[in-house]
Amino acid sequence: MEHYVGVDIGGTNIVCGLTDEAGNVLATSKMATESDKGGEHVVRRIGEAIRKLAEEAGVQVKAVGIGVPGFVDHKQGISVLAVNLGWKDFPIAGNVSRELNGVPVFVNNDVRMYTYGEAVAGAGRGYANVLGITLGTGLAAAMINDGQLYYGAGGRAGEMGHIGMEGIPYRCNCGLTGCLETAVSASGIARQAKDAVAQGKPTLLAQLFPGDRLDSLTAADVSRAYDQGDAVAREIMEHTGKLLGKGLASAITLFSPDVIVIGGGAALAGDRLFRPMREELERSALDFYWKDLQIKAAERNEDAGVVGSALYAKERVQGLQA
Template identity: 30%
Template sequence: MNTQIRGSFQWMKSLNKSIILNKVRLEGPISRAKIAKQTQLTPPTVSNIVKELLESQLVIESTQGESSGGRKPTMLEINAQNFYVIGLDVGPKFLRSILSDLNGTILSSDIVKIPEQVTITKLVEMMKEAVHSITESNQDSKEKFIGIGIGMHGVVDVDKGISLYAPSLQLRNISLKEIFEEEFNLLVKVENDARALALGESWFGNGNGTQNVITVNVGRGIGAGIVIDGKLFRGKNQIAGEVGHMTVDIAGPQCDCGNHGCLQTLAAGPALVKRALRGMSMGTSTTIPDFIENIDLEELSGNDIFQAAKAGDIFSKDILYETGVYLGIGLTNIIHTLNPDRIVVGGGVSNAGDFILNPIKETIQKRSLTKEAKETEIALSMLGDYGTALGAVSLVLVELFTK
């Protein structure tokens, strides 16, 4: 067999394996016969590949299925709880790390603050410590680790696994894939944090069950992950989804990027805080100081504003409402540009719930062009503070289950 034919055969075998794995993941418990019928692979091909998957323990035999006249078929399912993936969410303020099984169940988690003016050496050291902490706590299961996913703040070269530019950290050109594969001898996948969150939503969250979904991550900045036909869309130069830098108000505040009136200067977490501080400096009546630790206004956060709003503070409710309007304008632009099935809003600001969601929906209703556009489904992320880390886990799962 010549090299080209042998290579094609190995590729087809790998492709068929991925097809079967994904079928078991999505529809298990499932029989060999049903897999063959639905994938149009021959029964012997299915049996041979399933045998390999059983030997690897990635797939297990479970219950007996319903008989259609002969012997009851043995059903197959993913041995999800027997294999692990490590997920890291890096920056801009915190490093979050999780250990997850193949179902996205978080088995352990940790969070540490990233120091101001952190260096590349220090950041990489912190990330390595997070991974070592997980692996050393599971010494008996080291052979069950499949890979490490990294959701990195900023611009990422996905193919090479390099953090090209993390603007809030002011760091450039970190060869994360190379560093961590050498350190841990595991598959490493690196992606922008907003796109990682979008993939996590598609696999485990409110993006599940739809092929075209956009996840907007609203925290210290605003970024989006775009999933089209079930796949992440990155754009030619890997900057697709930088929706925080769409201009909403040409006379608005100056952004870190140098432009004026970017969406994130009006609707990201720091924008909420600035509006609150400006109002308080002008003597606006508010209970916000009651919710700040040590009564230090320099420590004011978006969560403090949310807590005050929950307690009935009108000023805080107005800030969140205005933020929702700005986000609604941005999301309307996204709807008119990409027309997704669903938009999921995640990140710290989304924790404000209906205080943010209601004005977003109202604004979309007012500004969208068509009845169908007005009805675009808007949902809040349900993955919580570790959503991006779970998205990082899904980067590895995509590699495992799809081709």
């Protein structure tokens, strides 16, 4: 039996997971990222955590996969730009490998690792062509084509959150206006609700989040108001679902996935969001793209990144993944 470690580096926490070769998670450890103390500090802590996981299980680690936010040169093992971590051209793979006395280390973008985990061991299991989406602070996406992660020029493919849409008035951090993720994400749903409250629309949310508490309103609160029959909350979910459906209509027409796996905080809204999304998608795309299309909530929101990273490392070692 071979063993692998998957590492999911987020802005707040790092999770390391020891897996067997089938991707079953045998043990995990979680720690604060502490990116403010520098990349070498993070590298040392990851090295320590992995050594400890291996020692406690009494196994050798064959390879390590690391999911990093932002832009990654997966061939060279470099974090090209991770704004939240303060990394720029940081050779994370080589540095962690050095900490582990030369165990092979592979990195990739976190959403690709997440999608790979769902594709191999989650809601996308058994499908060759998987479009993975996370609705969190933004809308991130990755595509697996015939079992292979899709990169495009410069590894930039899949930034579905920055497709421009009619009917979205918000300016995006990227500088464009109307990017899908400004409305279609956990933050985007909260933003729409805050706007509605600020505009004095009649909603339960105005009573629950008066004045200085408004900032703490989340997408989950919008779901709760929806369930209490709040018309404004319902309108926000309908609007968001439709926008997502329109965006997905373009994406499936170009990519033609077998399955779309949707994760992240806003996916917890479930059918409040997915019903209007599916209706709009069926209105906006040719039926032969959606009549056999599966749309599923992610099964492994907690550890898809860890599992995907571990299994990606395994495939890289075996030369099966670019």
